[in-house]
Amino acid sequence: VKRSSTLNNNKVLGYPISIFFIVVNEFCERFSYYGMRAVLVLYFKYFLRWDNDLATSIYHTFVALCYLTPILGAIIADSWLGKFKTIIYLSIVYAIGQVTMAVSAIHDITDKDRDGTPDNMTFHVAMSMVGLFLIALGTGGIKPCVSAFGGDQFSEHQEKQRRTFFSVFYLCINGGSLLSTIITPILRAQECGIYTQEKCYSLAFGVPAALMVVALVVFIVGSGMYYKAEPQGNIMLDVCKCIGFAISNRVRHRGKQYPKRKHWMDWAEDRYDKLLIAQIKMVLKVLFLYIPLPMFWTLFDQKGSRWTLQATTMDGNFGALVIQPDQMQTVNPILILTLVPIMDSLIYPLIQKCVNFTPLRRMTVGMLMAAIAFVCAGLVQIEIDKTLPTFPSASQSQFVNGMGMALNVSTPGVYVGLIDSSYYSNYSLVNNGKIIFTIWSDTQACNYSREFGFGSSYTFYIPGNLVCQNDITATEDIKPNTAHMALQIPQYFFITAGEVMFSVTGLEFSYSQAPNNMKAVLQAGWLLTVAIGNFIVLIVAEVAKIPEQWAEYILFASLLIVVCVIFSIMAHFYTYINPAEIEAQFMKKGDDNDEDDKKQLQKGMEMVKRNSTGSHSYDGDDDDDERKKTKM
Numbered sequence: 001v002k003r004s005s006t007l008n009n010n011k012v013l014g015y016p017i018s019i020f021f022i023v024v025n026e027f028c029e030r031f032s033y034y035g036m037r038a039v040l041v042l043y044f045k046y047f048l049r050w051d052n053d054l055a056t057s058i059y060h061t062f063v064a065l066c067y068l069t070p071i072l073g074a075i076i077a078d079s080w081l082g083k084f085k086t087i088i089y090l091s092i093v094y095a096i097g098q099v100t101m102a103v104s105a106i107h108d109i110t111d112k113d114r115d116g117t118p119d120n121m122t123f124h125v126a127m128s129m130v131g132l133f134l135i136a137l138g139t140g141g142i143k144p145c146v147s148a149f150g151g152d153q154f155s156e157h158q159e160k161q162r163r164t165f166f167s168v169f170y171l172c173i174n175g176g177s178l179l180s181t182i183i184t185p186i187l188r189a190q191e192c193g194i195y196t197q198e199k200c201y202s203l204a205f206g207v208p209a210a211l212m213v214v215a216l217v218v219f220i221v222g223s224g225m226y227y228k229a230e231p232q233g234n235i236m237l238d239v240c241k242c243i244g245f246a247i248s249n250r251v252r253h254r255g256k257q258y259p260k261r262k263h264w265m266d267w268a269e270d271r272y273d274k275l276l277i278a279q280i281k282m283v284l285k286v287l288f289l290y291i292p293l294p295m296f297w298t299l300f301d302q303k304g305s306r307w308t309l310q311a312t313t314m315d316g317n318f319g320a321l322v323i324q325p326d327q328m329q330t331v332n333p334i335l336i337l338t339l340v341p342i343m344d345s346l347i348y349p350l351i352q353k354c355v356n357f358t359p360l361r362r363m364t365v366g367m368l369m370a371a372i373a374f375v376c377a378g379l380v381q382i383e384i385d386k387t388l389p390t391f392p393s394a395s396q397s398q399f400v401n402g403m404g405m406a407l408n409v410s411t412p413g414v415y416v417g418l419i420d421s422s423y424y425s426n427y428s429l430v431n432n433g434k435i436i437f438t439i440w441s442d443t444q445a446c447n448y449s450r451e452f453g454f455g456s457s458y459t460f461y462i463p464g465n466l467v468c469q470n471d472i473t474a475t476e477d478i479k480p481n482t483a484h485m486a487l488q489i490p491q492y493f494f495i496t497a498g499e500v501m502f503s504v505t506g507l508e509f510s511y512s513q514a515p516n517n518m519k520a521v522l523q524a525g526w527l528l529t530v531a532i533g534n535f536i537v538l539i540v541a542e543v544a545k546i547p548e549q550w551a552e553y554i555l556f557a558s559l560l561i562v563v564c565v566i567f568s569i570m571a572h573f574y575t576y577i578n579p580a581e582i583e584a585q586f587m588k589k590g591d592d593n594d595e596d597d598k599k600q601l602q603k604g605m606e607m608v609k610r611n612s613t614g615s616h617s618y619d620g621d622d623d624d625d626e627r628k629k630t631k632m
């Protein structure tokens with residue numbers, strides 16, 4: 001009752017005003033996270049001068065850490081500080097981490113000889129590792145708290161509004177990430193510096209840092225309007241002790257003389273509160289259902305790795321727009337922003353008219369969509385393989401110097417080098433499009449221009465009597481990529497449709513099925529499935545070692561289909577519950593006899609089973625909410 005009275009004072013169109021601050025906070029935080037992540041690998045490679053392998057491993061370790069730390073955040077929130085304070089404190093840690101990253105990328109700090117390169121790389125590496133650790137702690141720590149805190153702002157009978165909130169929340173995540181993945185690469189490409197002008201990683205990290213400070217300020221401004229649930233003690237410890245006792249008690253009473261109990265957790269009844277046991281049963285039911293879920297993320301997260309590499313072997317020329325391989329990822333948030341409203345307002349209601357499209361069914365279809373996306377990726381790969389030579393994979397060129405003197409060749413940003421007489425240069429990597437090379441010797445200089453296609457490779461012969469443009473002959477070693485990047489759009493469409501059905505629904509499902517004091521813990525459990533999914537990518541890629549990329553895509557699709565069948569069977573036996581209703585029944589009845597408790601539990605489960613069919617929807621009317629609450 002305290003909770004709904006808090007909310008009643010601050011509502012617009014049936015929605016608590018407080019959620020405005022929460023979604024703006026999420027927008028800024030995701031801008032900060034995805035913006036920083038977008039340029040991270042390039043920072044490792046070009047600023048810290050790491051090789052590709054080291055850069056990739058540190059990048060994935062960082063991402064995995066970001067999804068492991070939610071457990072820590074959830075424990076701190078649920079058992080100690082509460083969600084509000086946890087978000088504030090960990091956001092401060094997060095902002096400090098982002099600022100540390102921005103400072104670590106200022107090359108002038110250690111550039112004593114002012115040649116544009118840092119002189120004490122250890123300093124920059126150490127600072128960026130500290131920064132990344134703080135960011136992982138902050139972003140992961142607040143992640144389960146912010147979504148659960150948003151859900152807390154709704155009363156039990158505002159299920160419809162809460163579902164809309166989770167959709168809007170997801171839109172804000174993608175709005176923020178879309179903007180930042182476009183903006184930070186542009187910032188990185190700028191040049192800045194005090195002594196020398198270099199690529200501006202400090203600005204590319206500085207803007208996300210500023211956005212994280214904005215996120216924190218916005219969240220604090222909303223402070224007076226939030227419903228802040230009190231932490232309820234060290235619930236994780238209680239849960240572990242209770243489960244431990246149930247198991248040991250069961251083992252101690254193995255003989256036939258001991259009557260069986262309905263559920264193995266009921267063996268904890270001798271020492272523990274029935275409410276706690278009921279809550280643990282709810283959480284375990286959901287956690288059990290989570291077991292197959294990492295496989296979805298295994299496929300989903302390959303957008304950033306395998307699919308981007310696939311795009312490097314394709315043609316990104318869209319007429320007026322030339323798309324770089326790593327920019328294809330922005331298709332995901334763009335599609336999310338389009339698909340979420342269409343799904344919510346059109347597709348789901350239409351499907352609901354024909355079949356009862358429960359959350360778990362949506363998630364199952366989401367998994368199938370991801371599998372279809374990988375079949376599409378496999379087909380695209382077969383198409384690419386038909387046209388793709390084995391070497392090289394990017395636009396490259398070399399020059400052969402036929403002149404009687406040494407020559408220099410360069411183009412803005414790329415110095416091909418000094419080529420001795422009758423000798424050849426190494427291959428150099430250039431951007432696609434029209435490239436103008438300047439060729440000069442001690443006595444003459446001239447320009448030579450040529451169009452480069454994605455993935456093409458050329459050798460240029462510089463004759464003895466160089467007058468330039470018309471004298472140089474070129475041989476095309478490798479033809480430009482012919483498979484167009486637009487071919488990737490179907491796979492992006494299916495994976496994103498899968499994400500909407502799986503991830504948006506799963507986020508809301510995890511919230512709705514968790515008891516009040518364990519909501520953040522279940523959100524953290526949900527994010528743990530993402531971390532495990534990322535580890536599976538590494539394991540499968542390492543163990544399977546499939547030489548053909550298309551076959552690897554089909555293998556992943558097949559694995560997900562198998563997992564999807566298992567999940568649909570598990571989902572079939574899942575009974576939707578309303579934790580608040582079950583908890584309320586326990587609290588009302590106090591220590592009534594066992595049979596009564598079980599009846600109440602059954603009643604709560606049946607009520608929610610009816611509600612989850614969609615035949616009944618909450619109207620979100622406050623007075624009605626109040627009446628229902630008071631009755632309880």
Ligand SMILES: N[C@@H](Cc1ccccc1)C(=O)N[C@@H](Cc1ccccc1)C(=O)O
Nearest residue numbers: 034173174177178329332333336503530
């Ligand atoms: N669609 C993603 C955001 C994204 C943006 C640009 C490139 C890739 C991804 C999204 O909505 N992410 C959510 C949910 C999520 C998804 C995967 C793993 C964990 C969480 C987010 O909260 O970041």
